[in-house]
Amino acid sequence: MAAQAQQPSLLNIHLKLLGFTLRSITPFPNCPSVFNLNGKQISRVEVLGVVTSRDHKPGRFLRFTIDDGTGSITCVLWLNHLTSSFFATRQPATLRVISDLSKSFADDLRLGKVARVRGRVSIFRGDLQVTVSDVVIETDPNAETLHRLDCISLARRCYFG
């Protein structure tokens, strides 16, 4: 039997996933930060959709949901970079910049806006959520179409191929 070509790891890739696909992934046992997608290990995703709800706790976090028409995904954008001990290992100067940027993301994430979000997948209180890394507000409606096509194409070629 011919040796099967080794697939490159998707662990550090930002997978472009539609809402319903993302909602189908499950965490690997004993490793809650790594998820299983069709037998492949994944940890980071990129989603794009309309901001349908937002729960803003200034200085702490912004929890929001984005809906891409196939499912809604809960995202959390941390705003406590300068106060939380979680970021203690980070450079203070970099954190300052990140904190400012995160605040500006929070300002930009208004209801009805189309947001492109990259982040890590995690489980919070049994629910799947995306811990936001960066946010881009898309103004071109074609971006949404292209993202959907990308998700389908990548799923066929790469994630489920």
Next chain:
Amino acid sequence: MQGVKFLTVSDLLHYGHSHTGSSTPGPPLISDQTPQPPPAPSTSNPNRELEPLPQLDYPAILVGTLRLPTLTLKCTLWKCLQFSDDSVTVCCDIVGFDPRAIGKKINVLTWNFIISDHLSGGFLEIVKWDLSDSSHGLSRCSSLVVDSFPLVSNLIECVPKTSNAKSYRIHGIIEAVSPVSIIPCSVEESSSNQSINLRGFQVRIMTCECKLCRYEESVRVLFEATDSHSFTAPVFVYFCGPAWCWHPVLTKLIGNVVTISGLKKKLILMGKQEPFLMLVTADNTILHLPRLLKKRKVVCGSHEGTVKNVYMQGMVVELDEEVWLLLTNQSLMPSHGLRIGAVISIRNAHFVVPQFSWAKFIILGACVNTSIIVKSFSPLKTRCLIVSQSQSQLGNFIEALGFSTRLWVLLLVSCFQKTFSGILSRKELLGSSHNEGLVQMFARSHLHSSVFRARHGVLMEFIKHESCCTATEPYPGNLKLVVPISSFIHHCEIFGIKALLPSDNILPVSCVGNYYQRSKRKVFRSEDLGIILVGLLKISPSSGRLQLVDMTDSIDVVIPDLPSFWDHNSIFEVIDYFLIVEGMHESDLPELSSDDSSLPRSIFQPQGFPSARKSNLKIFVYFHLRNATCRNRPIYPPIASEDELNDTKSGKFHLIYITRRVRPTCHSMKLERSVFAEAIVMPWYLFLAGKDGSTHQDKVLIDCTVGNHADHSSSKRQKIDCASTLSGTCFKDNFCRCGDQSCLRTSFSHEIPCSATIQGVNNFIFTSSGTLYRIKADAKIKVCKGRAKKFFLAFISECDLKYQLLQIGGVYLMKHHKEGPLCNIKNVSLKVVTVPITPGTYLRRLSFSSEDLTTDKSLHNSLCNEVFTKDQVLAVASGSSISDIHLHVSSSLTGLFESDIKELRNGQNVSDANLGRFSLSLGMNTRMNANLEDNSGLLGHSHIFPARKFTSLCGDIIAVHSFDQGSSDMCSSRADYGDHGQYGFCDRTKNFCIHVSVANQTVKIFGFVNQYLFPTGFGPGINATFHQILDLRPGVPSTLMLTSESSIVINSIRAVDETHISDGNLKRFRCRVVAVYVLVLEKSNRNCVDLNSNMQSRPLSVDIPLACFILDDGSCSWCCWANAERAATLLRLKEYQLSGCEASGYKRRLVGVQNTTRASTMHHLERILEKHDRITVKSCRSVFDPFDQDFTVTAGSGRALIGLDDDFDLVASVIFNACINTSWTVVTEVMDSNAVNLLKEHLDDMQMPMPCMENLWAREVLSVNHATEAREMLQNNL
């Protein structure tokens, strides 16, 4: 007409200068045509500024009579219209011609007069005129008035009588007019037969066969019924006898409807062809023309253009819009008015689009049907076209070819005239009426016999137009252009510079903390260039380099199979070669303009094009001599250097092994003092009998040379040599005269018969039988009176080539002479023994093979086996494969020989290097310089080198850079490596650093040496061996130094483009920036003067020599390296809004900054770079999460910027901002191992590991159009 001076032709001739004159003041009218601008001198001929004709400073009118041509006027054409006053007649041409002006006095209102000694004083170009006699004024023109012109008004020549035969009339359009030709014929007079030359020309008239034309209607009726005619039937009219002088009139009437009456019918017999019925003019022939001439038909195959240049006595005329007119037909003589700047109309020419790879243009081929009329005279002060008729073999040869091939031969003629002026005589080049010259022989050897077509003479070709047609011309696309070397260099410069630009997309090289621009190499194959090189092989007296030379210029060459001697007078034709151009992007690269036909133009131009040679553009050519053809053998018999051959073919030879080459310091461009090579005498002797030696010519040579190439002289020499050579017994007798065989046996450990194949001059191969003797160390007998084991060969300046060809590690033969310097050393106890190498001393490279000798071609075969491999590595020094003498011995010997060499090397303390933590032993050998110190007293610089190690190293050169062109000065580097002044380097030296990849490690070799130490072809992308390089810090790698004693041997040259990027394997993908791994920002030298200019188009005010981005497309991530514009795009420095900067609050902390646009971001970057010179940003955390990045930011001074600095904030903001983007479309190339090595070197310098991802080099970064991309995805079914 008051104040207007009336001039005569005599006045013009007395004036004595070419000029233009007019009856009205002001600028002269050029013609009735729209004045054409003079051709731009820059494109037509850069060496000549064309001036307008000077104008007479007073209004004047020229009065004279316009006449038909006569044979009495001094004119080479015999068919010019004439203009005369009462005493003097000159050739003339006229625009706005009207036949009624013939024989009349006319007033020339505007004219050009061109003085010419070849004509009767000069040539008059009549631009504007009227009839003197107003009663004959042309103002009453009407289409209904028909003028009649008897063609024979005054009998000039005796004409065959046509008796009372029926006369005919034709009405039609003149389609073509043949040139005037002369037919010898005999006329039957009542008394006797008289032989005369019948002068005449033919006219093809498309006639009408309608009722009107068939019946005897009046001529006026014919002209009136313009709509009832259908001109479809071709009729040939022969204008002979006195009517020949109407040739210029008929030529000007092409395309007009005429009626000719009074014609006779004649049955013409031409050769073996069927009889042909033709109309012939007679005494009463009359030409009828409507007064208002109206062109009825655009003659097919016509073209109108401005003359840009005239070459080769008018045989080639360059017109505007890349059209080249060929006027090689000797019977076709265009008007003298065909001058540069004139507008000409060409009718009935052949349009040919040649498929040459070296130029794109249209050829207009003129044949006997072609007529050329000057439509507008040139306002420029240019010479008249004077065409002289001369019969030569070459002329006939050219005429027998198709038009594109014809142009190729004309280019060849022009090229050879330039290339070999002074070397070969005109007769040798062009031949004579009886003999072929070099050009013809050369051309014939490149042309298939099918391209030659039979000629039929003017009459036949005019009637049977298809016979001169080029429709059947074979495809000439394989014809390569032969160019003078000056043109070749000019072409290469244009070609090379275009290929090297834009060169900002080249990875810079980092060295000792600085970034240096690298040179870029491009390799072109000869078949892509479509150019053949022809020249002599010489050593440049200035650079000492081997060059291909002609009378126009010279070009450096690399010839891997160059024998030790060749005929310096041989003209070599090089078809298969590689052109390598190496240059560095500099703002002052010459701006060379070129168009599709600049190459042929440069060949035709007498002076060629000036070369803009720049020191930053290196050009050389690589070829094998075995593929070159010697071209001048029929003219000059091979001058085989007899002394050299005799010295080689027989006798006793010492075998010496070259250990190193020593070149004194301060080697100037010219070798002014001796250079040395250290050699060891091997315990071997070769005896060549030369007895059964036979002479063979190389097959290649036989195939390619032309003429009788039998080399009787060499056979003769061979005979003499055979008679005079020593037998094997004699050789032994020299050792010992006691005659005791046991003495010999005890002296020689081996006696091995062998066969030698000897490379003669110009690919001649000789063979000889011989014996190899290995002498025992304790042998009683002695061959030489006194002999040293080790010695120095001292090369005087005349022997520089011998020195250059000497290869370290090579075994050479030196002839044994009893009283020779090598065999007669008086005091062998001396530490240093020198053997002078003079022009009379011959060193022959020896090679061995253990094959059984079956044919005498083995030497050549061994050479021929080196074909270019697919990976295109051009071998330069390939060990034993290139030699002057090749010995075929039994396999047992080769092992013995190798063990002897190994022993000798060990005797020289050669050992593997141990250079610290790097394992470089693979390609590196180190030798203690103890021996050198012993010997260097001879060389006078024993004090130069401290007790350090000399090393040899072999590896791939990644980059070569000079410290003088780096981004910062060399002070720090100089400090690192000590004061090199103590080593005695002179001011002419330059600071170089060579990055060499050895066993997957990069080694740097510094050099404070004259660049002439570098052999031709040296540069990035080659594999080279460095001999005698100084190990400055033993134990620490990368601190090696080239010294004046060092020598570099190029082993191979990569023929693929040296861009440090793979061979065009482009990847295109849509991705996002995830992280920035490395970023180097530098202060730019460019000043951005206008901040308000377009952001996108403005040049960057910050240099980005290197940046590494982690890109992710949802399926994979890559390490994408970029610089300059591409890096700036990915960093989003080209966008207006810097969200990261704004968000970071950086803006708020800067007082006075109102808006954070790209300009202000750049302004801030500029400001901090002004302060720090350079900023290096290194990622020190994750590269997979945009906001999980931390950075180390270092300033140029080495100081780390910390988080408290505003500058740090800005840099961090720039990087985060790069990650907050949508998508980019990035076009990348996969980087090859060389490039990855280079990057690894960069990262090593930064103490950073190489990311474990595929490395790509960004070629292009484009923003994404979502709609377009989505549409494409849908169309491609996702």
